Amino acid sequence: MTAGKNRLKKEMMNMEIKRENGGICAAKGFRAAGIHCGLRKNTARPDLALICSDTPCAAAGVFTRNLVKAAPVLLDMELIKSGRARAIIANSGNANACAPDDAENAARMNAAAAAALGLSKDLVLVSSTGVIGQRLNIECVEKGAAEAAAALSYDGSDAAARAIMTTDTVKKETAYRIRLGGADVRIGAIAKGSGMIHPNMGTMLCYITTDCAISPKMLDRALRSAVDISFNRVSVDGDTSTNDSCIILANGAAGNEPIDGESADYELFADVLKKLCVELARMIAADGEGASHLMTCTVRGADSEKKAENLARSVINSPLTKAAIFGRDANWGRVLCAMGYSGESFDRKKTDIYFKSENGEIKVCSAGTGMAFDEEAAEKILSAHEVVVVADLNEGGSEVTCWGCDLTYDYVKINGSYRT
Amino acid sequence: MTAGKNRLKKEMMNMEIKRENGGICAAKGFRAAGIHCGLRKNTARPDLALICSDTPCAAAGVFTRNLVKAAPVLLDMELIKSGRARAIIANSGNANACAPDDAENAARMNAAAAAALGLSKDLVLVSSTGVIGQRLNIECVEKGAAEAAAALSYDGSDAAARAIMTTDTVKKETAYRIRLGGADVRIGAIAKGSGMIHPNMGTMLCYITTDCAISPKMLDRALRSAVDISFNRVSVDGDTSTNDSCIILANGAAGNEPIDGESADYELFADVLKKLCVELARMIAADGEGASHLMTCTVRGADSEKKAENLARSVINSPLTKAAIFGRDANWGRVLCAMGYSGESFDRKKTDIYFKSENGEIKVCSAGTGMAFDEEAAEKILSAHEVVVVADLNEGGSEVTCWGCDLTYDYVKINGSYRT
Numbered sequence: 001m002t003a004g005k006n007r008l009k010k011e012m013m014n015m016e017i018k019r020e021n022g023g024i025c026a027a028k029g030f031r032a033a034g035i036h037c038g039l040r041k042n043t044a045r046p047d048l049a050l051i052c053s054d055t056p057c058a059a060a061g062v063f064t065r066n067l068v069k070a071a072p073v074l075l076d077m078e079l080i081k082s083g084r085a086r087a088i089i090a091n092s093g094n095a096n097a098c099a100p101d102d103a104e105n106a107a108r109m110n111a112a113a114a115a116a117l118g119l120s121k122d123l124v125l126v127s128s129t130g131v132i133g134q135r136l137n138i139e140c141v142e143k144g145a146a147e148a149a150a151a152l153s154y155d156g157s158d159a160a161a162r163a164i165m166t167t168d169t170v171k172k173e174t175a176y177r178i179r180l181g182g183a184d185v186r187i188g189a190i191a192k193g194s195g196m197i198h199p200n201m202g203t204m205l206c207y208i209t210t211d212c213a214i215s216p217k218m219l220d221r222a223l224r225s226a227v228d229i230s231f232n233r234v235s236v237d238g239d240t241s242t243n244d245s246c247i248i249l250a251n252g253a254a255g256n257e258p259i260d261g262e263s264a265d266y267e268l269f270a271d272v273l274k275k276l277c278v279e280l281a282r283m284i285a286a287d288g289e290g291a292s293h294l295m296t297c298t299v300r301g302a303d304s305e306k307k308a309e310n311l312a313r314s315v316i317n318s319p320l321t322k323a324a325i326f327g328r329d330a331n332w333g334r335v336l337c338a339m340g341y342s343g344e345s346f347d348r349k350k351t352d353i354y355f356k357s358e359n360g361e362i363k364v365c366s367a368g369t370g371m372a373f374d375e376e377a378a379e380k381i382l383s384a385h386e387v388v389v390v391a392d393l394n395e396g397g398s399e400v401t402c403w404g405c406d407l408t409y410d411y412v413k414i415n416g417s418y419r420t
Numbered sequence: 421m422t423a424g425k426n427r428l429k430k431e432m433m434n435m436e437i438k439r440e441n442g443g444i445c446a447a448k449g450f451r452a453a454g455i456h457c458g459l460r461k462n463t464a465r466p467d468l469a470l471i472c473s474d475t476p477c478a479a480a481g482v483f484t485r486n487l488v489k490a491a492p493v494l495l496d497m498e499l500i501k502s503g504r505a506r507a508i509i510a511n512s513g514n515a516n517a518c519a520p521d522d523a524e525n526a527a528r529m530n531a532a533a534a535a536a537l538g539l540s541k542d543l544v545l546v547s548s549t550g551v552i553g554q555r556l557n558i559e560c561v562e563k564g565a566a567e568a569a570a571a572l573s574y575d576g577s578d579a580a581a582r583a584i585m586t587t588d589t590v591k592k593e594t595a596y597r598i599r600l601g602g603a604d605v606r607i608g609a610i611a612k613g614s615g616m617i618h619p620n621m622g623t624m625l626c627y628i629t630t631d632c633a634i635s636p637k638m639l640d641r642a643l644r645s646a647v648d649i650s651f652n653r654v655s656v657d658g659d660t661s662t663n664d665s666c667i668i669l670a671n672g673a674a675g676n677e678p679i680d681g682e683s684a685d686y687e688l689f690a691d692v693l694k695k696l697c698v699e700l701a702r703m704i705a706a707d708g709e710g711a712s713h714l715m716t717c718t719v720r721g722a723d724s725e726k727k728a729e730n731l732a733r734s735v736i737n738s739p740l741t742k743a744a745i746f747g748r749d750a751n752w753g754r755v756l757c758a759m760g761y762s763g764e765s766f767d768r769k770k771t772d773i774y775f776k777s778e779n780g781e782i783k784v785c786s787a788g789t790g791m792a793f794d795e796e797a798a799e800k801i802l803s804a805h806e807v808v809v810v811a812d813l814n815e816g817g818s819e820v821t822c823w824g825c826d827l828t829y830d831y832v833k834i835n836g837s838y839r840t
Contacts, residue, residue: 065761132790
């Protein structure tokens with residue numbers, strides 16, 4: 001499909017996509033809850049989330065690539081193979097990773113939620129986020145599972161979203177409605193993730209629910225393609241934490257013509273899922289620990305998408321570039337330097353670099369060489385919340401965008417004493 | 421050779437190695453100078469260094485692997501192919517990389533020094549360190565080259581060492597004397613490098629001189645083997661800056677039996693060179709931008725040295741671990757997590773983790789699982805200047821140590837406004 005047709009299609013698609021309220025409960029037949037079960041000392045902070053569908057669901061999940069996987073991740077990877085699930089229980093405050101009895105406690109958490117919901121254990125997924133290596137207080141979780149089940153409601157998204165926050169400063173929740181297969185289909189999500197200022201800074205959790213009727217196989221395909229261009233382009237994946245998980249449940253309550261293969265309906269569903277995941281990925285990057293800027297890097301004019309992605313990722317992950325963005329310093333040399341050590345080959349002498357924001361755009365490097373530019377204008381551009389670094393290789397047609405954030409004093413402060 | 425014999429040999433070798441004064445001028449027949457030529461506004465800060473041998477030298481060099489190489493690096497890589505050089509001119513304050521007329525200005529810098537020293541241009545190496553992308557004020561350098569040549573002295577090491585400092589807070593200089601091939605052989609060096617808190621934070625420059633008589637081929641071999649286990653194990657190499665250079669000049673003035681092949685003399689020379697490079701690498705890591713701790717990571721019990729190195733490097737480069745060390749927080753989970761995303765495979769369930777310093781040693785993770793430990797004792801250990809993180813894979817006999825430093829507020833401060 002040509003770029004023009006593609007753009008036209010996207011515009012039409014965006015017209016068909018409506019914002020919805022309700023987050024994880026926007027889709028028909030999903031209830032959620034968030035309670036304080038006692039894992040956190042601060043009783044005002046919820047620490048246990050529960051999400052449940054009234055009816056059976058197709059399920060798909062993408063999990064951390066870290067060799068060291070948390071016990072709940074290992075359990076979910078087994079359970080999700082069936083392509084079926086109905087509920088998710090998640091705690092914050094403890095990652096239940098590399099901890100005494102971690103596997104046993106993940107199993108007890110699964111069993112407690114299943115019992116509280118009256119569901120078979122193989123339909124309940126489990127997540128944990130928080131400090132690594134400390135024993136999970138499973139008694140609190142078991143007690144809490146019953147409480148959370150009793151608290152389930154069709155407007156419980158807000159509470160659930162808050163219960164999975166760790167160093168997050170902003171609740172992450174969104175939902176959309178589309179017309180698909182003769183029905184109104186809703187898709188909503190909650191997410192957490194904050195330590196994304198550099199790969200593997202912290203756990204990313206994302207739960208997505210939809211009332212779309214879709215087969216497990218197509219749901220899995222849509223989720224993977226969405227994660228690839230969203231969460232995997234925040235500086236997290238490849239270098240993911242021990243607990244990262246992105247799970248989607250689809251209960252078919254919308255009554256649309258079921259999606260069980262490639263089709264226009266599938267494409268529309270996959271597109272809205274991508275839009276939703278990109279929105280959450282940007283929220284996560286913008287809420288990076290201590291972040292004062294959402295730092296976006298677009299590499300364009302590359303001869304391959306893989307190259308563009310690796311180059312953009314290298315810039316997003318460069319602490320020197322991140323610190324310069326924090327200081328509103330148009331230090332493009334660090335951008336080029338980060339591209340230079342990305343492992344990708346490109347012609348420096350053909351590369352142009354720009355800084356962009358709502359305050360304007362400025363070219364700072366032409367054909368790989370510094371050029372005189374208006375420092376005041378540059379600082380004005382860099383003072384916006386979202387700063388876009390654009391590198392144009394002028395060698396091809398591929399373009400990729402990655403998201404991260406700046407490196408600030410507060411990042412160091414937050415991570416200098418995380419356990420205490 | 422068995423570990424025992426190896427240790428014995430090292431001990432004997434250390435007995436033979438005597439500390440020397442004089443740094444880069446400790447070896448016979450080397451003069452140096454450091455002056456202010458005007459690249460820096462602050463006239464109290466020298467910004468141009470010159471090192472020169474009274475007689476011809478064998479020369480070897482190791483340079484950045486960054487695809488984007490500064491003009492002086494590209495020039496040196498050509499010149500060093502001859503295995504001959506007699507002088508090095510280096511400026512701070514401007515990297516002459518990705519800058520207007522960078523190649524032309526590197527050539528002019530080379531020509532100016534050659535003229536001032538009355539040497540052929542192909543015997544003069546050139547380095548620059550500082551901001552990327554801004555035009556080098558070559559007129560200052562040309563004027564300064566003559567001044568520096570006039571200022572050359574046999575005790576000019578201190579001035580030269582200061583002239584290459586950028587964000588360095590400590591001057592880096594060392595020298596040794598050994599008895600070799602029937603003569604007293606001296607080897608000395610100066611270095612700069614500070615932005616090493618994470619790969620590619622800044623330029624590392626190291627200049628080494630020796631009066632040892634050694635062939636260019638063996639000098640090159642000794643330098644590469646020394647750099648591999650020293651500077652390449654500070655979190656810099658692989659992700660090097662555009663300007664990193666390590667150069668050695670050997671003028672043979674000691675009158676030792678020339679080294680032109682593998683021999684006991686070669687081994688002794690190579691060992692002292694390693695010792696010298698490791699000492700400078702540790703100085704550079706300890707002086708990482710804003711660093712409050714020298715962070716050393718030793719991975720032992722690995723089934724291959726490559727694996728041990730990659731795991732140790734991953735820990736040294738983990739911002740989360742660095743921030744925890746800054747906060748004196750024994751957050752070993754981050755260590756295991758960083759090992760987990762290193763790309764190397766190992767058995768978490770067999771891995772033990774310890775924190776070590778002059779204040780003691782404490783085991784915090786046993787068989788990949790958290791264990792109760794005395795937090796007060798841990799904090800006391802982490803309060804030392806050098807903190808050693810030890811990970812024992814308990815799978816083999818390979819051990820590698822890498823060096824880095826903690827991540828602090830000052831790092832962000834320094835790099836938030838580097839150009840200004």
